[in-house]
Amino acid sequence: MHIRFEQVVPRYLEEEKVKRSEIWNKTIDIAPGEHLHIVAPSGSGKTSLMHFLYGLRSDYSGRILFDNQDIKAFDAEQVAANRTRRTSVIFQDLRLFPNHTVWQNIEVKRVLEPYHEAETIKEMAGHLGIAGKLEKPLHTCSYGEQQRIAIIRALQQPFELLLMDEPFSHLDEANRQKAMNLMAGEARKRNATLVLADLKKIDYFDADRIIHL
Amino acid sequence: MHKTNGKQYTKVKFKDIAAFLDRSGNRSSRWFSYAGLSIGVLLLLCAVQMYINISDLLRDKNPRKNGYDFISVTKTVTNETMGRDNRFTEQDVEEIRRQPFIQGAAPLIANQFRAKASAGNIIPFSTDLFLEAIQEDFIDTVPEGFNWKAGQQDLPIIFSSDYLEMYNVFAPSQGLPQLSGETLGSINIIVECHGPLGKQMYRGHIVALTDRINSILVPESFLRWANKAYGESEQEPFARVYIKTEDANNPDLLSFLEQKNYHVNKDKTKFGRIKQVLQAVVSGLGLFAVLVILLAMMLFSFYLQLMIARSRENLQLLLTLGYSPAWLSQTVSRRWIPAYTIIIASALIAASMVQWGFHYFSLDGRTSMSAFLHPVVWLLALLIWVLCILINTRMIRKLLYKIR
Numbered sequence: 001m002h003i004r005f006e007q008v009v010p011r012y013l014e015e016e017k018v019k020r021s022e023i024w025n026k027t028i029d030i031a032p033g034e035h036l037h038i039v040a041p042s043g044s045g046k047t048s049l050m051h052f053l054y055g056l057r058s059d060y061s062g063r064i065l066f067d068n069q070d071i072k073a074f075d076a077e078q079v080a081a082n083r084t085r086r087t088s089v090i091f092q093d094l095r096l097f098p099n100h101t102v103w104q105n106i107e108v109k110r111v112l113e114p115y116h117e118a119e120t121i122k123e124m125a126g127h128l129g130i131a132g133k134l135e136k137p138l139h140t141c142s143y144g145e146q147q148r149i150a151i152i153r154a155l156q157q158p159f160e161l162l163l164m165d166e167p168f169s170h171l172d173e174a175n176r177q178k179a180m181n182l183m184a185g186e187a188r189k190r191n192a193t194l195v196l197a198d199l200k201k202i203d204y205f206d207a208d209r210i211i212h213l
Numbered sequence: 214m215h216k217t218n219g220k221q222y223t224k225v226k227f228k229d230i231a232a233f234l235d236r237s238g239n240r241s242s243r244w245f246s247y248a249g250l251s252i253g254v255l256l257l258l259c260a261v262q263m264y265i266n267i268s269d270l271l272r273d274k275n276p277r278k279n280g281y282d283f284i285s286v287t288k289t290v291t292n293e294t295m296g297r298d299n300r301f302t303e304q305d306v307e308e309i310r311r312q313p314f315i316q317g318a319a320p321l322i323a324n325q326f327r328a329k330a331s332a333g334n335i336i337p338f339s340t341d342l343f344l345e346a347i348q349e350d351f352i353d354t355v356p357e358g359f360n361w362k363a364g365q366q367d368l369p370i371i372f373s374s375d376y377l378e379m380y381n382v383f384a385p386s387q388g389l390p391q392l393s394g395e396t397l398g399s400i401n402i403i404v405e406c407h408g409p410l411g412k413q414m415y416r417g418h419i420v421a422l423t424d425r426i427n428s429i430l431v432p433e434s435f436l437r438w439a440n441k442a443y444g445e446s447e448q449e450p451f452a453r454v455y456i457k458t459e460d461a462n463n464p465d466l467l468s469f470l471e472q473k474n475y476h477v478n479k480d481k482t483k484f485g486r487i488k489q490v491l492q493a494v495v496s497g498l499g500l501f502a503v504l505v506i507l508l509a510m511m512l513f514s515f516y517l518q519l520m521i522a523r524s525r526e527n528l529q530l531l532l533t534l535g536y537s538p539a540w541l542s543q544t545v546s547r548r549w550i551p552a553y554t555i556i557i558a559s560a561l562i563a564a565s566m567v568q569w570g571f572h573y574f575s576l577d578g579r580t581s582m583s584a585f586l587h588p589v590v591w592l593l594a595l596l597i598w599v600l601c602i603l604i605n606t607r608m609i610r611k612l613l614y615k616i617r
Contacts, residue, residue: 056533076538076617083535095530097233104232109534111229157535 001160003030007062022211038197040213046197050165054089055079084113088159090167094150103134110156124152144170155186164196235523242516249509254560256502263495265587282461286454289476300450314466320451321345325444327407345428346436351455354421361435368415371430374422408443464489521612542610553601561594
């Protein structure tokens with residue numbers, strides 16, 4: 001999927017921050033399969049950018065184009081189809097169902113457009129060290145465990161673009177590496193574009209390009 | 214971008230998301246709405262079926278000419294109107310003709326001169342007479358030869374069967390012979406017409422008896438001529454008007470007659486009055502049923518709103534994950550299709566039993582009325598079912614789009 005930013009500016013962002021940014025109010029192209037690393041300090045609009053790309057918010061000027069189509073023009077059903085088949089996300093705030101089990105949290109995403117068999121959930125959970133948590137209610141999991149659950153959930157669908165908003169903030173070094181490898185491997189299988197936004201540069205993310213927001 | 218619709222997710226089923234909907238709360242309002250809907254639908258179906266039954270049962274079954282009823286209409290004479298002219302003008306007749314439930318109206322023209330009748334030497338009687346005429350298609354028995362041309366001495370008469378019956382009642386006490394209908398035809402009646410220029414005699418003979426019109430009828434051509442020749446004016450108002458209608462019990466006809474203060478034979482329209490009252494009662498019941506259904510639907514909408522409000526965060530997250538709002542609303546609303554189907558099917562079965570019971574127990578199965586529900590009632594049930602599902606789907610869709 002080819003992504004293009006055309007003079008995108010969040011409506012609420014201070015002019016000073018817009019001027020300093022390498023994305024806001026610029027024209028940027030992201031090639032299919034590119035690994036883009038966005039490094040941004042807190043409050044620079046990193047999460048907003050992820051939400052714009054995922055179609056959660058549209059309070060910006062300018063245009064974001066997916067294969068030359070303005071994503072603001074998508075109707076509710078097109079947005080849903082995009083989220084099911086083309087764009088996956090790991091939210092900074094995770095957005096999990098707190099009162100359901102870990103398995104339910106992942107399975108509800110997988111059944112929507114299954115890319116993997118249900119068994120794969122167990123394999124991934126084992127790989128990230130949360131296999132024993134699958135049948136437990138989500139609220140019994142630590143934030144770090146929940147982060148890994150959100151990562152596994154994001155990998156259950158087909159995607160051409162994977163958005164990651166500070167996906168490792170609560171993970172230890174070993175788990176960060178494992179999670180990164182898992183995501184990179186899954187992206188390779190799909191030849192997908194990766195956009196990873198974080199407060200500082202993440203060394204083990206094999207980025208084709210780094211942009212400062 | 215691939216455009217999707219509600220059929221997008223062939224693999225996802227309601228059970229996959231059922232755990233994310235909080236359906237526990239306010240069960241009583243759901244069951245109350247089901248009960249209300251059942252009662253409302255049953256009442257409505259029964260009311261419509263009863264309306265149809267009443268129309269069928271109280272349709273005038275009297276022998277009718279070409280499927281029409283003929284009713285004599287006069288103006289009601291009351292103490293207030295007694296001194297006035299209570300006859301119909303041409304305008305009155307025109308107004309009657311214009312009514313959609315009246316297929317024709319004809320005034321009875323009366324003689325405007327003095328007429329006398331005697332039977333010569335056979336039956337020794339002589340009496341002043343009134344003659345009337347009406348257009349032929351309003352008379353039930355019009356034999357060939359019921360016409361008159363200027364200069365003709367023979368005068369054909371159509372005589373009321375009721376008058377013959379009355380004559381036969383008092384004839385013996387007056388020393389007169391009782392007469393059969395056939396004998397009556399053979400009697401020569403001398404009809405004397407008195408005018409300013411003297412009197413003229415005609416040979417009257419009864420050519421037919423009529424059950425419909427209580428009068429002594431002569432050809433219209435004769436009376437129009439005679440009124441001109443012996444009377445002072447031909448264009449006099451009419452005391453009686455006959456109306457031709459498809460249904461003498463049509464409530465609209467009765468309302469019109471009542472409103473105009475016209476008098477009709479109550480016997481002709483008595484079923485109409487009963488029908489009017491019964492249909493009003495049944496219509497009231499139908500309206501009440503519609504109200505009950507609306508209230509039940511409102512109660513159900515409160516239940517849905519509450520369910521969606523309780524599941525708001527989960528639904529929002531499902532939409533964020535990529536669940537289509539169209540698919541969600543269709544899938545969630547489809548959960549209630551079995552409930553609606555059961556409710557409406559039960560109401561149909563109960564209404565069928567009521568109709569069957571009405572036919573066999575109240576009417577003893579004797580009438581031609583069907584023991585089964587009328588097709589209109591089935592169609593109505595289908596319509597309610599479709600409406601319930603549509604309203605439900607739209608309501609859920611609206612609520613989901615609101616939280617998106």
